Amino acid sequence: MNKEEFLVQISECVELGKVNKAAPFPPAMKGMDGADELTQQALNAGIEPETILNSALIAAMERVGEKFSQKKIFVPQMLISAKAMNAAMEHLKPFFQSGQVQRKGKFIIGTVSGDLHDIGKNLVAMIVEGAGWEVIDLGVDVKADKFLHAIAQHPNAIVGLSALLTTTMTNMKSIAAEIKKAYPLVKIMIGGAPVTEDFRIEIGADHFSRDPQSAVSYLNSLIA
Amino acid sequence: MSDYSIQNEGGTLFPDNDIFHADIDYILRGLGMQPGDADEYLLSLIASLIADCKPMIEARAAFIVYNSPQFNPEDNTITLCSTVLNVGKVVWQSLKHSSELALFSATCGDKIEKYSKQLMKQGQALEGLITDLIGSTMTEAIVDYLHDHIKNIAFMKGIEVSNRYSPGYCNWNVSDQHKLFSLLKNYTSGISLTDSSLMLPVKSVSGIIGLGENLKCIAYKCNICSDKNCIMRIHSTL
Numbered sequence: 304m305n306k307e308e309f310l311v312q313i314s315e316c317v318e319l320g321k322v323n324k325a326a327p328f329p330p331a332m333k334g335m336d337g338a339d340e341l342t343q344q345a346l347n348a349g350i351e352p353e354t355i356l357n358s359a360l361i362a363a364m365e366r367v368g369e370k371f372s373q374k375k376i377f378v379p380q381m382l383i384s385a386k387a388m389n390a391a392m393e394h395l396k397p398f399f400q401s402g403q404v405q406r407k408g409k410f411i412i413g414t415v416s417g418d419l420h421d422i423g424k425n426l427v428a429m430i431v432e433g434a435g436w437e438v439i440d441l442g443v444d445v446k447a448d449k450f451l452h453a454i455a456q457h458p459n460a461i462v463g464l465s466a467l468l469t470t471t472m473t474n475m476k477s478i479a480a481e482i483k484k485a486y487p488l489v490k491i492m493i494g495g496a497p498v499t500e501d502f503r504i505e506i507g508a509d510h511f512s513r514d515p516q517s518a519v520s521y522l523n524s525l526i527a
Numbered sequence: 528m529s530d531y532s533i534q535n536e537g538g539t540l541f542p543d544n545d546i547f548h549a550d551i552d553y554i555l556r557g558l559g560m561q562p563g564d565a566d567e568y569l570l571s572l573i574a575s576l577i578a579d580c581k582p583m584i585e586a587r588a589a590f591i592v593y594n595s596p597q598f599n600p601e602d603n604t605i606t607l608c609s610t611v612l613n614v615g616k617v618v619w620q621s622l623k624h625s626s627e628l629a630l631f632s633a634t635c636g637d638k639i640e641k642y643s644k645q646l647m648k649q650g651q652a653l654e655g656l657i658t659d660l661i662g663s664t665m666t667e668a669i670v671d672y673l674h675d676h677i678k679n680i681a682f683m684k685g686i687e688v689s690n691r692y693s694p695g696y697c698n699w700n701v702s703d704q705h706k707l708f709s710l711l712k713n714y715t716s717g718i719s720l721t722d723s724s725l726m727l728p729v730k731s732v733s734g735i736i737g738l739g740e741n742l743k744c745i746a747y748k749c750n751i752c753s754d755k756n757c758i759m760r761i762h763s764t765l
Contacts, residue, residue, distance in 0.1 A: 328568050378559045379569050382653040389650060417723030422659050425647050470701045470723045514559075 309345040310359045313338055313391060317363035320383030322390045328383060342391040352398040353405075360391055361435045368434070368516045381430065381515070388433035399437070406437040407526055409460035411453045413441030415478055418471035423495055427463065430515035436522060447481040454486050461522060464508070466495040476506040483507060492521060537591035537714045540676060544584045547668040549577045549661050557660040573657055580661045585636025588673040589714035592680075592738070596628045610706050615698040618735070621689055625737030629677050630707060631691070632716040635666045637728035662730040670732045681738045689737035690744050694724070707733055 304312070315321075316338040319329050323339035336344070338360075345355055367384045370376045398404040410431050414424050421443045432438045439457060441449055450462060462482060466472040472495065479491050493503055494512040503511035512518040552562050554573055565573075597606040603619035605612045607628065614622070622628065639662035647655035674691055681688045695701035704724035708715055711733070718731045726733065 330568060377564060378656070379653050382656065386650060386652060417721065417725070419721070419725060419727075419729065422643070422647070422656060426652060426656065429652050468701055468723065468725060469695055471725070474723075 304344075304348070306345075306348075306350050306354075309341065309348065309350055310355070312336075313341045313345060313355060313359040314363040316341060317360055317384055317387045317391065318366055320380060320387050322383070322387045337390065338387040339390040339393070342394045346394060352395050352403060355391070356395060356404055356435065360388055360433075364388055364433050364435075368519055371516050378426075382426070385429045385433040389429070392432070407435045408522070409437045409439060409457045410463060410522060411439045411441065411450065411457060411460045412463035412465065413445035413450060414443040414465045414467075415471055415474040416444055416446045417474055418466050418468055419443045420465075420467035420495075423467065424463075424465040427465070427494065427512070427515045427518050431463075431518055431522060434519040434523070445478075447478045450478060450482055451485055454482065454489055458486075461490045461492065461525065463492045463494065463512075463518065465493075466498065469497045472497050472502065475502075475508070479506045479508050490525060492518060494518065536680075537589065537712075539587065539589040539714060539716065540673060542586045542588070542669065542672050544581055544586060546672065547581075547584060547586065547665055549573075549580075550664040550667070553664045553667075554657060554660045557663070558656070572654070573661075576654060576657050577661055580639050580642065580658060580665070583636070583638035583642060584665055584669075585634070585638060586665075586669045586672075587636070587716040588631065588633035588669055588676075589711070589716045590629045590631040590673060590677060590736075591711055591714045592627050592629045593710070594627050596622075596625060598623045607710055610710055612703055612706055612735075613700060614692070614703070614735070615700070617697040618692045618699050621692065622735065622737040624741045625689065625739040626686070627738040629680075629688075629736045629738060630710050630714075630734070631670070631673055631677070631736065632708075632711055632714060632718050632731065632733045633666065633669045633673050634716050634718050634726075634728050634731035635662060635669055636730070639665065640729050666730045666732055670734075674736065677736055677738070684738075686738055686740050687742040688744065689739075689742045691734050691736045693732060693734035704733065707735070 321332045321337040323337040326337055327333060342355060367381055371381050395404060412424055412428050414421055428438045428440050439453055441453055454460060464475045464478060466475055475493055482489055482491060491508040492510040492512055493508045498511060500511045510521045551573060555562055555565055593607045603616045605614055639658060643655045643658035646658055678688045692699060694704045694707060701724045704720055708720055719727045
């Protein structure tokens with residue numbers, strides 16, 4: 304297989320959600336190599352990790368994002384694609400660590416203090432990571448101090464605040480205020496079931512994400 | 528202001544798992560899909576996860592009935608044994624003709640929630656999300672069972688029941704959860720509350736149901752509420 308063929312096949316695997324050879328989905332690709340095996344094979348064949356990342360993986364996730372925005376696919380397909388993407392990314396990790404391959408940027412995310420819900424946060428983290436960003440996941444019940452500490456460690460990161468309850472949503476306000484006070488230039492994105500655009504304006508956050516794809520679009524717009 | 532409400536009766540139910548069925552349309556809507564959008568692979572994945580989750584249900588539901596609640600029209604509150612519930616206009620209007628109020632709690636336990644977290648941790652995001660939705664729909668099924676039980680009690684008395692309402696929905700502030708739990712006394716179904724009014728196990732529901740002569744269950748009026756993710760909105764659009 305030549306370079307072009309590898310890139311096309313890896314890209315297809317991510318777009319269609321073929322994680323690895325053992326994965327039963329999609330049924331039409333049963334028994335075939337997936338993003339996992341093909342990425343390793345491509346690296347073994349000498350294809351640059353950065354080319355695999357940009358020309359195959361991120362390009363595929365961008366198409367997935369477009370299809371999701373156009374309602375041609377839904378959350379399940381997007382998550383399966385992200386899983387395939389992450390399987391491929393495992394092989395690229397050593398190159399990220401060595402600095403040979405650069406991610407788009409850093410994204411700090413956490414569920415705000417008082418709230419223990421993590422499903423929405425995890426989905427956003429997964430899709431954002433799949434879009435080529437390094438994700439620093441602070442977990443749930445995260446107080447302002449922890450966000451500030453993470454920002455100090457990752458000064459150019461963008462911050463995401465998540466909440467599922469109307470009671471804990473109000474904690475976003477104080478956390479956003481503390482972040483903006485210490486780091487006025489840090490961009491803050493908020494999301495969660497009760498969160499609205501009006502609430503974003505009220506608390507002075509920079510973006511309200513209705514879904515994971517909206518989070519990716521916003522992050523990408525910051526580096527465009 | 529006098530308060531004549533008294534605790535009348537209550538009970539805890541431990542229904543059998545077999546009677547509960549997951550609402551697949553609800554799960555699909557939680558995945559952002561319409562029923563016709565799902566392919567065979569997804570439907571079979573959902574079916575397999577439901578089968579995994581069913582033995583994990585630890586259904587428990589409890590209720591306590593208060594007689595002669597005091598409805599305060601000036602601020603849309605309800606007083607029960609000196610505790611004032613700030614239920615808001617929507618809930619107040621729906622319950623104001625109740626002669627009795629049943630406060631309830633219900634849970635499906637924490638095993639499904641833990642399984643969902645485990646799947647997420649393993650990178651199985653879709654499976655984890657579906658499992659979480661199964662936990663939600665199973666919990667609602669338990670509350671449906673409890674609602675029917677209270678309906679039967681009302682039927683025996685020759686009266687009707689209202690819809691059920693929970694703190695955090697229909698503009699009833701979720702911070703009232705603490706007051707509701709103090710009124711539930713020993714009928715909390717083993718659910719505990721965090722300072723931020725989060726119920727543990729997370730897959731739990733608490734709330735209020737009216738009993739009275741001129742009450743009925745009606746479709747929820749979702750156009751007046753901003754919560755686009757409300758489970759009752761999802762039910763009402765089916």
